[in-house]
Amino acid sequence: MAKIVVIASGKGGVGKTTTSAAVATGLAMRGHKTVVIDFDIGLRNLDLIMGCERRVVYDFVNVINGESNLNQALIKDKRIEELFILPASQTRDKEALTQEGVEIVLTELKQRFDFIVCDSPAGIEHGAIMAMYFADEAIIVTNPEVSSVRDSDRIIGMLASKTYRAEHNMTPIKEHLLITRYAPKRVNSGEMLSAEDVQEILAIPLLGVIPESTSVLQASNAGIPVTLDKESDAGQAYLDVVARFLGENRPHRFMTSFKKNFLTRLFGN
Amino acid sequence: MSFFDYFRSSHQRKTADVAKERLQIIVAHERSKRNNPQPDYLPLLQKELLEVVRKYVVVEDEHIKVHIEKDGDYEVLEVNIALPETENRR
Numbered sequence: 001m002a003k004i005v006v007i008a009s010g011k012g013g014v015g016k017t018t019t020s021a022a023v024a025t026g027l028a029m030r031g032h033k034t035v036v037i038d039f040d041i042g043l044r045n046l047d048l049i050m051g052c053e054r055r056v057v058y059d060f061v062n063v064i065n066g067e068s069n070l071n072q073a074l075i076k077d078k079r080i081e082e083l084f085i086l087p088a089s090q091t092r093d094k095e096a097l098t099q100e101g102v103e104i105v106l107t108e109l110k111q112r113f114d115f116i117v118c119d120s121p122a123g124i125e126h127g128a129i130m131a132m133y134f135a136d137e138a139i140i141v142t143n144p145e146v147s148s149v150r151d152s153d154r155i156i157g158m159l160a161s162k163t164y165r166a167e168h169n170m171t172p173i174k175e176h177l178l179i180t181r182y183a184p185k186r187v188n189s190g191e192m193l194s195a196e197d198v199q200e201i202l203a204i205p206l207l208g209v210i211p212e213s214t215s216v217l218q219a220s221n222a223g224i225p226v227t228l229d230k231e232s233d234a235g236q237a238y239l240d241v242v243a244r245f246l247g248e249n250r251p252h253r254f255m256t257s258f259k260k261n262f263l264t265r266l267f268g269n
Numbered sequence: 270m271s272f273f274d275y276f277r278s279s280h281q282r283k284t285a286d287v288a289k290e291r292l293q294i295i296v297a298h299e300r301s302k303r304n305n306p307q308p309d310y311l312p313l314l315q316k317e318l319l320e321v322v323r324k325y326v327v328v329e330d331e332h333i334k335v336h337i338e339k340d341g342d343y344e345v346l347e348v349n350i351a352l353p354e355t356e357n358r359r
Contacts, residue, residue: 190283
Protein backbone atom coordinates (compact mmCIF):
# COMPACT_ATOMS: atom_id res chain seq x y z
CA MET A 1 0.00 0.00 0.00
CA ALA A 2 1.43 3.35 -1.04
CA LYS A 3 2.25 5.82 1.69
CA ILE A 4 1.87 9.59 1.40
CA VAL A 5 4.49 11.44 3.45
CA VAL A 6 4.38 15.21 3.92
CA ILE A 7 7.53 17.18 4.73
CA ALA A 8 6.30 20.21 6.71
CA SER A 9 7.61 22.87 9.07
CA GLY A 10 5.54 26.04 9.06
CA LYS A 11 8.61 28.26 9.04
CA GLY A 12 10.52 28.76 5.81
CA GLY A 13 14.20 28.12 5.29
CA VAL A 14 14.54 25.27 7.77
CA GLY A 15 15.28 22.59 5.17
CA LYS A 16 11.98 21.20 3.89
CA THR A 17 13.04 20.97 0.27
CA THR A 18 16.50 19.66 1.16
CA THR A 19 14.81 17.03 3.34
CA SER A 20 12.20 16.16 0.70
CA ALA A 21 14.93 15.61 -1.89
CA ALA A 22 17.18 13.70 0.52
CA VAL A 23 14.46 11.46 1.96
CA ALA A 24 12.87 10.70 -1.42
CA THR A 25 16.28 9.86 -2.86
CA GLY A 26 17.11 7.71 0.17
CA LEU A 27 13.84 5.78 -0.13
CA ALA A 28 14.49 5.16 -3.84
CA MET A 29 18.08 4.09 -3.08
CA ARG A 30 16.56 1.45 -0.80
CA GLY A 31 14.58 0.14 -3.77
CA HIS A 32 11.21 1.74 -3.10
CA LYS A 33 9.39 3.33 -6.02
CA THR A 34 9.23 6.95 -4.92
CA VAL A 35 7.84 10.20 -6.31
CA VAL A 36 8.55 13.58 -4.74
CA ILE A 37 6.03 16.36 -5.41
CA ASP A 38 6.67 20.10 -5.14
CA PHE A 39 3.59 21.75 -3.58
CA ASP A 40 5.12 25.23 -3.57
CA ILE A 41 3.10 26.62 -6.48
CA GLY A 42 4.62 29.81 -7.86
CA LEU A 43 7.95 29.25 -6.09
CA ARG A 44 9.19 26.03 -7.63
CA ASN A 45 12.55 24.95 -6.17
CA LEU A 46 12.56 21.21 -5.71
CA ASP A 47 13.60 20.84 -9.37
CA LEU A 48 16.77 22.85 -8.64
CA ILE A 49 17.65 20.85 -5.54
CA MET A 50 17.06 17.62 -7.49
CA GLY A 51 19.09 18.95 -10.44
CA CYS A 52 16.36 18.50 -13.06
CA GLU A 53 15.35 22.15 -13.60
CA ARG A 54 16.09 22.06 -17.32
CA ARG A 55 13.91 19.02 -17.88
CA VAL A 56 10.65 20.57 -16.61
CA VAL A 57 8.04 20.74 -19.38
CA TYR A 58 4.71 20.08 -17.69
CA ASP A 59 3.93 20.46 -13.98
CA PHE A 60 1.56 19.48 -11.18
CA VAL A 61 -1.02 22.17 -12.09
CA ASN A 62 -0.97 21.14 -15.77
CA VAL A 63 -1.88 17.61 -14.67
CA ILE A 64 -4.67 18.85 -12.37
CA ASN A 65 -6.10 21.00 -15.18
CA GLY A 66 -5.90 18.14 -17.68
CA GLU A 67 -3.40 20.04 -19.86
CA SER A 68 -1.01 17.11 -19.70
CA ASN A 69 -1.11 13.59 -18.37
CA LEU A 70 0.90 12.37 -15.41
CA ASN A 71 3.48 10.58 -17.55
CA GLN A 72 4.30 13.78 -19.41
CA ALA A 73 4.82 15.72 -16.17
CA LEU A 74 6.77 13.13 -14.15
CA ILE A 75 10.54 13.55 -14.47
CA LYS A 76 12.56 10.37 -14.06
CA ASP A 77 15.74 10.85 -12.05
CA LYS A 78 18.85 10.00 -14.06
CA ARG A 79 20.87 8.72 -11.09
CA ILE A 80 18.51 6.54 -9.10
CA GLU A 81 16.10 3.96 -10.49
CA GLU A 82 12.56 4.21 -9.15
CA LEU A 83 12.83 7.95 -8.38
CA PHE A 84 10.52 10.51 -10.00
CA ILE A 85 9.89 14.23 -9.53
CA LEU A 86 6.61 16.07 -10.06
CA PRO A 87 7.51 19.77 -10.29
CA ALA A 88 5.38 22.70 -9.16
CA SER A 89 4.04 25.30 -11.51
CA GLN A 90 6.14 28.46 -11.66
CA THR A 91 3.49 30.76 -13.09
CA ARG A 92 0.09 29.99 -11.58
CA ASP A 93 -1.28 31.22 -8.31
CA LYS A 94 -1.49 28.73 -5.51
CA GLU A 95 -5.30 28.50 -5.60
CA ALA A 96 -4.76 26.36 -8.71
CA LEU A 97 -4.29 23.41 -6.35
CA THR A 98 -7.84 22.25 -5.76
CA GLN A 99 -8.51 19.55 -3.22
CA GLU A 100 -10.30 17.44 -5.84
CA GLY A 101 -7.43 17.89 -8.29
CA VAL A 102 -4.81 16.93 -5.70
CA GLU A 103 -6.85 13.88 -4.71
CA ILE A 104 -7.14 12.65 -8.31
CA VAL A 105 -3.39 13.01 -8.92
CA LEU A 106 -2.45 11.36 -5.61
CA THR A 107 -4.86 8.48 -6.23
CA GLU A 108 -3.25 7.84 -9.59
CA LEU A 109 0.27 8.05 -8.09
CA LYS A 110 -0.71 5.59 -5.35
CA GLN A 111 -1.26 2.92 -8.01
CA ARG A 112 2.31 3.29 -9.24
CA PHE A 113 4.51 4.21 -6.27
CA ASP A 114 5.41 2.93 -2.79
CA PHE A 115 6.09 6.38 -1.38
CA ILE A 116 4.70 9.77 -2.35
CA VAL A 117 6.77 12.51 -0.69
CA CYS A 118 5.02 15.90 -0.56
CA ASP A 119 7.29 18.93 -0.22
CA SER A 120 5.11 21.50 1.57
CA PRO A 121 5.46 25.24 1.06
CA ALA A 122 6.19 27.37 4.13
CA GLY A 123 3.31 28.97 6.00
CA ILE A 124 -0.13 27.73 7.00
CA GLU A 125 -2.02 28.77 3.88
CA HIS A 126 -3.81 26.78 1.20
CA GLY A 127 -0.69 25.25 -0.37
CA ALA A 128 0.59 23.92 2.95
CA ILE A 129 -2.83 22.48 3.79
CA MET A 130 -3.06 20.77 0.40
CA ALA A 131 0.40 19.22 0.92
CA MET A 132 -0.60 17.71 4.28
CA TYR A 133 -4.28 17.01 3.61
CA PHE A 134 -4.03 13.43 2.30
CA ALA A 135 -0.87 12.44 4.23
CA ASP A 136 -0.44 9.16 6.10
CA GLU A 137 2.79 10.23 7.79
CA ALA A 138 4.48 13.58 8.40
CA ILE A 139 8.10 14.56 8.89
CA ILE A 140 8.22 17.85 10.80
CA VAL A 141 11.45 19.67 9.95
CA THR A 142 12.57 21.90 12.81
CA ASN A 143 15.65 24.00 13.54
CA PRO A 144 16.76 24.21 17.18
CA GLU A 145 15.58 27.82 17.31
CA VAL A 146 12.52 29.38 19.00
CA SER A 147 10.50 30.56 15.98
CA SER A 148 10.96 27.29 14.13
CA VAL A 149 9.89 25.22 17.16
CA ARG A 150 6.80 27.35 17.72
CA ASP A 151 5.77 27.14 14.05
CA SER A 152 6.30 23.37 14.07
CA ASP A 153 3.87 23.15 16.96
CA ARG A 154 1.29 25.05 14.88
CA ILE A 155 1.77 22.56 12.04
CA ILE A 156 1.40 19.61 14.43
CA GLY A 157 -1.91 21.15 15.52
CA MET A 158 -3.05 21.46 11.90
CA LEU A 159 -2.12 17.83 11.15
CA ALA A 160 -4.49 16.84 13.96
CA SER A 161 -7.40 18.96 12.71
CA LYS A 162 -7.21 20.07 9.08
CA THR A 163 -6.37 16.81 7.30
CA TYR A 164 -8.40 14.04 5.68
CA ARG A 165 -7.48 11.59 8.44
CA ALA A 166 -8.54 14.08 11.13
CA GLU A 167 -11.79 15.05 9.41
CA HIS A 168 -12.77 11.40 8.90
CA ASN A 169 -11.85 10.21 12.41
CA MET A 170 -9.23 7.83 11.05
CA THR A 171 -5.96 6.80 12.72
CA PRO A 172 -4.06 10.09 13.11
CA ILE A 173 -1.17 10.96 10.82
CA LYS A 174 2.04 9.38 12.13
CA GLU A 175 4.36 12.23 13.07
CA HIS A 176 8.16 12.26 13.03
CA LEU A 177 10.42 15.03 14.28
CA LEU A 178 13.50 15.83 12.22
CA ILE A 179 15.89 18.40 13.66
CA THR A 180 18.11 20.04 11.06
CA ARG A 181 21.05 22.46 11.19
CA TYR A 182 22.10 21.01 14.53
CA ALA A 183 25.38 22.20 16.04
CA PRO A 184 26.36 19.92 18.94
CA LYS A 185 29.16 22.24 19.97
CA ARG A 186 26.76 25.15 20.43
CA VAL A 187 24.36 22.86 22.29
CA ASN A 188 27.18 21.91 24.67
CA SER A 189 27.96 25.54 25.38
CA GLY A 190 24.32 26.25 26.16
CA GLU A 191 23.65 28.57 23.24
CA MET A 192 21.45 26.21 21.21
CA LEU A 193 18.39 24.16 22.20
CA SER A 194 19.29 20.49 22.46
CA ALA A 195 17.49 17.80 20.45
CA GLU A 196 16.06 16.51 23.74
CA ASP A 197 14.67 19.97 24.57
CA VAL A 198 13.01 20.35 21.16
CA GLN A 199 11.62 16.83 21.33
CA GLU A 200 10.28 17.44 24.83
CA ILE A 201 8.50 20.66 23.78
CA LEU A 202 6.96 19.27 20.59
CA ALA A 203 6.26 15.85 22.14
CA ILE A 204 6.48 13.78 18.96
CA PRO A 205 8.98 10.94 18.31
CA LEU A 206 12.45 11.97 17.14
CA LEU A 207 13.25 10.54 13.71
CA GLY A 208 16.71 12.03 13.48
CA VAL A 209 19.11 14.91 13.72
CA ILE A 210 20.90 16.40 10.72
CA PRO A 211 24.06 18.27 11.67
CA GLU A 212 24.77 21.75 10.33
CA SER A 213 27.00 20.87 7.41
CA THR A 214 28.81 22.53 4.54
CA SER A 215 27.85 19.57 2.37
CA VAL A 216 24.17 20.65 2.27
CA LEU A 217 24.96 23.90 0.42
CA GLN A 218 27.45 22.14 -1.81
CA ALA A 219 24.84 19.52 -2.71
CA SER A 220 22.23 22.16 -3.53
CA ASN A 221 24.80 24.14 -5.56
CA ALA A 222 25.31 21.08 -7.72
CA GLY A 223 21.69 19.89 -7.80
CA ILE A 224 22.56 16.60 -6.11
CA PRO A 225 20.38 15.38 -3.22
CA VAL A 226 22.70 15.30 -0.21
CA THR A 227 21.90 11.62 0.39
CA LEU A 228 24.01 10.82 -2.68
CA ASP A 229 27.06 12.37 -0.96
CA LYS A 230 27.65 9.31 1.18
CA GLU A 231 30.92 10.68 2.53
CA SER A 232 29.26 13.69 4.11
CA ASP A 233 27.91 13.80 7.66
CA ALA A 234 24.56 15.22 6.48
CA GLY A 235 24.27 12.55 3.78
CA GLN A 236 24.91 9.79 6.30
CA ALA A 237 22.50 11.35 8.76
CA TYR A 238 19.77 11.36 6.09
CA LEU A 239 20.50 7.72 5.21
CA ASP A 240 20.01 6.88 8.91
CA VAL A 241 16.77 8.86 8.90
CA VAL A 242 15.48 6.89 5.91
CA ALA A 243 16.44 3.59 7.57
CA ARG A 244 14.63 4.58 10.78
CA PHE A 245 11.63 5.75 8.75
CA LEU A 246 11.53 2.25 7.22
CA GLY A 247 11.43 0.79 10.71
CA GLU A 248 15.09 -0.08 11.27
CA ASN A 249 16.78 0.54 14.58
CA ARG A 250 19.73 2.88 14.09
CA PRO A 251 21.45 4.72 16.95
CA HIS A 252 21.44 8.51 16.65
CA ARG A 253 24.70 9.98 15.38
CA PHE A 254 26.10 13.50 14.96
CA MET A 255 24.51 14.65 18.19
CA THR A 256 27.70 15.15 20.19
CA SER A 257 30.77 17.17 19.35
CA PHE A 258 34.24 15.66 19.35
CA LYS A 259 35.79 15.01 22.72
CA LYS A 260 37.57 18.06 23.99
CA ASN A 261 41.23 17.78 24.82
CA PHE A 262 42.65 18.87 28.12
CA LEU A 263 43.59 22.41 26.98
CA THR A 264 40.22 23.30 25.47
CA ARG A 265 38.54 21.93 28.54
CA LEU A 266 40.67 24.23 30.65
CA PHE A 267 40.48 27.36 28.53
CA GLY A 268 37.21 26.95 26.64
CA ASN A 269 36.82 27.35 22.90
CA MET B 270 32.19 24.35 30.18
CA SER B 271 35.81 25.29 30.84
CA PHE B 272 37.55 25.81 34.16
CA PHE B 273 37.51 29.61 33.74
CA ASP B 274 33.82 29.65 32.86
CA TYR B 275 33.14 29.06 36.52
CA PHE B 276 34.45 32.54 37.21
CA ARG B 277 33.17 34.17 34.02
CA SER B 278 29.50 33.37 33.93
CA SER B 279 28.53 31.20 36.83
CA HIS B 280 25.30 33.06 37.52
CA GLN B 281 24.48 34.03 33.95
CA ARG B 282 21.73 31.80 32.53
CA LYS B 283 22.42 29.97 29.30
CA THR B 284 20.31 31.33 26.44
CA ALA B 285 19.24 27.80 25.45
CA ASP B 286 17.59 27.43 28.88
CA VAL B 287 15.82 30.74 28.43
CA ALA B 288 14.65 29.63 24.97
CA LYS B 289 13.30 26.36 26.34
CA GLU B 290 11.39 28.04 29.13
CA ARG B 291 9.87 30.67 26.80
CA LEU B 292 8.85 28.00 24.32
CA GLN B 293 7.26 25.80 26.96
CA ILE B 294 5.08 28.69 28.10
CA ILE B 295 4.01 29.97 24.67
CA VAL B 296 3.44 26.50 23.21
CA ALA B 297 1.30 25.45 26.18
CA HIS B 298 -0.71 28.67 25.83
CA GLU B 299 -1.25 28.23 22.09
CA ARG B 300 -2.18 24.56 22.49
CA SER B 301 -4.84 25.35 25.07
CA LYS B 302 -6.32 27.97 22.72
CA ARG B 303 -6.30 25.38 19.94
CA ASN B 304 -7.92 22.69 22.04
CA ASN B 305 -10.59 24.97 23.51
CA PRO B 306 -11.63 27.00 20.51
CA GLN B 307 -13.99 29.92 21.15
CA PRO B 308 -17.55 29.30 19.91
CA ASP B 309 -18.57 30.51 16.42
CA TYR B 310 -21.21 32.92 17.72
CA LEU B 311 -18.69 35.01 19.62
CA PRO B 312 -17.86 37.57 16.88
CA LEU B 313 -21.55 38.20 16.18
CA LEU B 314 -22.33 38.46 19.90
CA GLN B 315 -19.51 40.98 20.21
CA LYS B 316 -20.86 43.00 17.25
CA GLU B 317 -24.43 43.11 18.59
CA LEU B 318 -23.34 43.94 22.13
CA LEU B 319 -21.29 46.78 20.70
CA GLU B 320 -24.33 48.10 18.80
CA VAL B 321 -26.42 48.15 21.97
CA VAL B 322 -23.71 49.86 24.00
CA ARG B 323 -23.22 52.42 21.22
CA LYS B 324 -26.80 53.62 21.62
CA TYR B 325 -25.64 55.16 24.86
CA VAL B 326 -21.88 55.54 24.79
CA VAL B 327 -19.26 56.14 22.10
CA VAL B 328 -17.08 53.05 22.15
CA GLU B 329 -14.35 52.03 19.71
CA ASP B 330 -14.36 48.52 18.28
CA GLU B 331 -11.19 47.57 20.08
CA HIS B 332 -12.55 48.65 23.47
CA ILE B 333 -14.88 45.70 23.75
CA LYS B 334 -13.52 42.25 24.49
CA VAL B 335 -15.68 39.14 24.66
CA HIS B 336 -14.37 35.73 25.49
CA ILE B 337 -15.31 32.48 27.07
CA GLU B 338 -13.20 30.78 29.65
CA LYS B 339 -13.54 27.20 30.77
CA ASP B 340 -12.82 26.44 34.37
CA GLY B 341 -13.48 22.86 35.38
CA ASP B 342 -17.09 22.00 34.54
CA TYR B 343 -18.42 25.54 34.16
CA GLU B 344 -17.86 28.24 31.55
CA VAL B 345 -17.61 31.96 32.09
CA LEU B 346 -18.67 34.46 29.44
CA GLU B 347 -16.57 37.54 30.04
CA VAL B 348 -17.54 40.86 28.44
CA ASN B 349 -15.12 43.69 28.98
CA ILE B 350 -16.07 47.16 27.76
CA ALA B 351 -13.74 50.06 28.36
CA LEU B 352 -15.77 53.25 28.61
CA PRO B 353 -14.29 56.45 27.20
CA GLU B 354 -13.63 59.72 29.04
CA THR B 355 -16.82 61.50 30.17
CA GLU B 356 -16.90 64.13 27.39
CA ASN B 357 -17.50 61.42 24.79
CA ARG B 358 -20.65 60.17 26.47
CA ARG B 359 -23.92 60.95 24.78
